[in-house]
Amino acid sequence: MVVYAGQGDPRRSIELLWRGSVTENRPGPKPGLSVDAIVDAGIAVADEQGMAFSMRAVGERLGRTAMALYTYVPGKNELVDLMYDRTMAELPTSYPLDDGWRPAVTRWAHDMWECYGRHPWVLQVSQARPVLGPHEFAVTESLATILASTGLPGRQLRGIVGAINYFVRGAAQTIAEARAAGGATGEADEEWWYARSAVLLEIEPDLEKKFPVLHRLEQDREPVDPSLPYLENDALENFRNGLRVLLDGIEAAVAKP
Amino acid sequence: MVVYAGQGDPRRSIELLWRGSVTENRPGPKPGLSVDAIVDAGIAVADEQGMAFSMRAVGERLGRTAMALYTYVPGKNELVDLMYDRTMAELPTSYPLDDGWRPAVTRWAHDMWECYGRHPWVLQVSQARPVLGPHEFAVTESLATILASTGLPGRQLRGIVGAINYFVRGAAQTIAEARAAGGATGEADEEWWYARSAVLLEIEPDLEKKFPVLHRLEQDREPVDPSLPYLENDALENFRNGLRVLLDGIEAAVAKP
DNA sequence: GTTGATTCTTTATGCCGTAAAGTAAGAGGT
DNA sequence: ACCTCTTACTTTACGGCATAAAGAATCAAC
Numbered sequence: 207m208v209v210y211a212g213q214g215d216p217r218r219s220i221e222l223l224w225r226g227s228v229t230e231n232r233p234g235p236k237p238g239l240s241v242d243a244i245v246d247a248g249i250a251v252a253d254e255q256g257m258a259f260s261m262r263a264v265g266e267r268l269g270r271t272a273m274a275l276y277t278y279v280p281g282k283n284e285l286v287d288l289m290y291d292r293t294m295a296e297l298p299t300s301y302p303l304d305d306g307w308r309p310a311v312t313r314w315a316h317d318m319w320e321c322y323g324r325h326p327w328v329l330q331v332s333q334a335r336p337v338l339g340p341h342e343f344a345v346t347e348s349l350a351t352i353l354a355s356t357g358l359p360g361r362q363l364r365g366i367v368g369a370i371n372y373f374v375r376g377a378a379q380t381i382a383e384a385r386a387a388g389g390a391t392g393e394a395d396e397e398w399w400y401a402r403s404a405v406l407l408e409i410e411p412d413l414e415k416k417f418p419v420l421h422r423l424e425q426d427r428e429p430v431d432p433s434l435p436y437l438e439n440d441a442l443e444n445f446r447n448g449l450r451v452l453l454d455g456i457e458a459a460v461a462k463p
Numbered sequence: 464m465v466v467y468a469g470q471g472d473p474r475r476s477i478e479l480l481w482r483g484s485v486t487e488n489r490p491g492p493k494p495g496l497s498v499d500a501i502v503d504a505g506i507a508v509a510d511e512q513g514m515a516f517s518m519r520a521v522g523e524r525l526g527r528t529a530m531a532l533y534t535y536v537p538g539k540n541e542l543v544d545l546m547y548d549r550t551m552a553e554l555p556t557s558y559p560l561d562d563g564w565r566p567a568v569t570r571w572a573h574d575m576w577e578c579y580g581r582h583p584w585v586l587q588v589s590q591a592r593p594v595l596g597p598h599e600f601a602v603t604e605s606l607a608t609i610l611a612s613t614g615l616p617g618r619q620l621r622g623i624v625g626a627i628n629y630f631v632r633g634a635a636q637t638i639a640e641a642r643a644a645g646g647a648t649g650e651a652d653e654e655w656w657y658a659r660s661a662v663l664l665e666i667e668p669d670l671e672k673k674f675p676v677l678h679r680l681e682q683d684r685e686p687v688d689p690s691l692p693y694l695e696n697d698a699l700e701n702f703r704n705g706l707r708v709l710l711d712g713i714e715a716a717v718a719k720p
Numbered sequence: 721g722t723t724g725a726t727t728c729t730t731t732a733t734g735c736c737g738t739a740a741a742g743t744a745a746g747a748g749g750t
Numbered sequence: 751a752c753c754t755c756t757t758a759c760t761t762t763a764c765g766g767c768a769t770a771a772a773g774a775a776t777c778a779a780c
Contacts, residue, residue, distance in 0.1 A: 343677065372632065
């Protein structure tokens with residue numbers, strides 16, 4: 207499933223995101239659930255089953271039917287928006303600039319990376335139409351604040367904020383979805399990878415001759431953290447090295463005119 | 464829907480990707496379709512309807528039922544893999560290095576960006592478990608070849624290749640999915656955006672005070688290409704500026720030890 | 721006590737991917 | 751010529767999904 211933010215009534219979605227649900231003294235049975243409880247349950251289910259979780263599963267976890275959720279939330283898309291924004295609330299809203307912007311951005315990126323690791327389904331929520339929730343804003347504001355301290359003009363900052371976001375997201379996807387997919391089929395990613403590349407080499411024996419540069423790139427690896435499995439190690443190494451290059455680019459931009 | 468590559472029999476998938484289907488002289492009725500035709504139809508349907516296209520729709524476009532496709536292709540996941548790899552075949556396999564690596568990478572990135580723009584659904588195919596098709600390899604090889612000319616060591620190159628990939632993908636998502644979602648609901652992204660931000664400002668009037676840096680960033684814009692709609696302009700500007708910073712970072716890495 | 725709003729369940733609709741079974745076509749052997 | 755076995759494709763059916771519609775139960779306000 208792919209979730210485009212807020213296909214329903216925009217006002218309803220945004221009110222839920224920014225104001226939560228209002229519960230005055232009303233007639234009828236006391237509500238046994240709450241938007242908050244549903245969002246929490248949704249996150250728990252999605253953490254286990256990925257973005258393909260079902261409304262039934264969320265209802266079940268709360269001891270209700272799927273339809274009960276629709277009393278609190280307009281639909282699955284809106285629920286995912288709320289889950290997304292709640293997840294962003296896990297992140298710090300500001301970073302100390304005592305040692306300058308570079309370590310601050312690095313910490314921001316690592317926090318983000320870890321948050322994606324805890325909630326891989328977040329990576330499937332479309333970036334194109336931002337959820338526009340308060341915590342999503344806060345996370346971007348915190349990155350923008352760090353980078354604004356470089357004194358770069360807005361035009362350049364937008365590109366940089368985007369680049370860092372895309373990079374962290376992409377790097378996190380590489381590892382997080384691999385873990386998720388492994389869980390879905392019951393295979394660890396290691397096994398999956400080895401099985402695949404074995405078949406590939408069998409069917410296309412001169413693969414390495416056809417793509418010599420890629421082949422060479424696959425060489426000279428060193429474990430960054432030997433306790434991690436192979437693919438995670440790889441992803442972590444690439445994440446750190448890629449981020450370093452990106453930050454060097456920002457430094458160059460700061461130094462220039 | 465999110466597609467994890469090749470959940471079925473890996474051998475069958477990889478054979479389809481690398482060898483195509485074999486059609487000797489066999490008993491039974493002559494095949495009226497082919498894997499190629501199905502992949503083309505799939506791409507056409509996905510270009511129109513996005514990743515949530517249905518096997519029924521692909522079959523219909525070919526004048527068959529959905530089940531007819533299963534004679535040629537093991538399932539929807541495998542079809543998507545084939546569609547993905549076919550799409551990658553649209554891209555050049557090598558770039559001239561006459562003017563050095565920088566313009567070559569820039570051209571690679573722009574070609575990729577445009578390809579994503581033509582086929583936004585490609586952005587939903589999981590990167591985590593690469594499709595492992597020949598054209599996907601070729602595309603990465605072409606980028607890696609350009610960058611290998613910098614003489615940087617493999618460890619660093621992997622991070623850089625990743626970073627560029629993530630960046631282009633992320634930047635393309637911002638614009639391409641906005642278009643797709645706009646088409647799905649019948650709204651142009653412009654309208655969607657304006658409607659949303661109006662409601663947002665109404666519900667949270669001091670938004671700009673709460674996120675002052677983001678607010679400031681939204682200022683000073685200039686149209687890059689006035690013929691493009693607002694959001695596309697924005698995305699294009701951020702793409703170019705972000706890429707420039709990334710390339711500056713690579714340049715710094717090349718200059719250093 | 722009655723009314724009407726509200727929570728939650730039940731049932732039903734229309735999608736989806738695809739399994740299973742059936743029908744028709746055609747090549748090879750006799 | 752006929753038979754047989756494989757293949758292409760359709761039909762039907764199943765279980766899953768989000769969610770619309772209708773009904774049951776609950777409680778505040780009058």
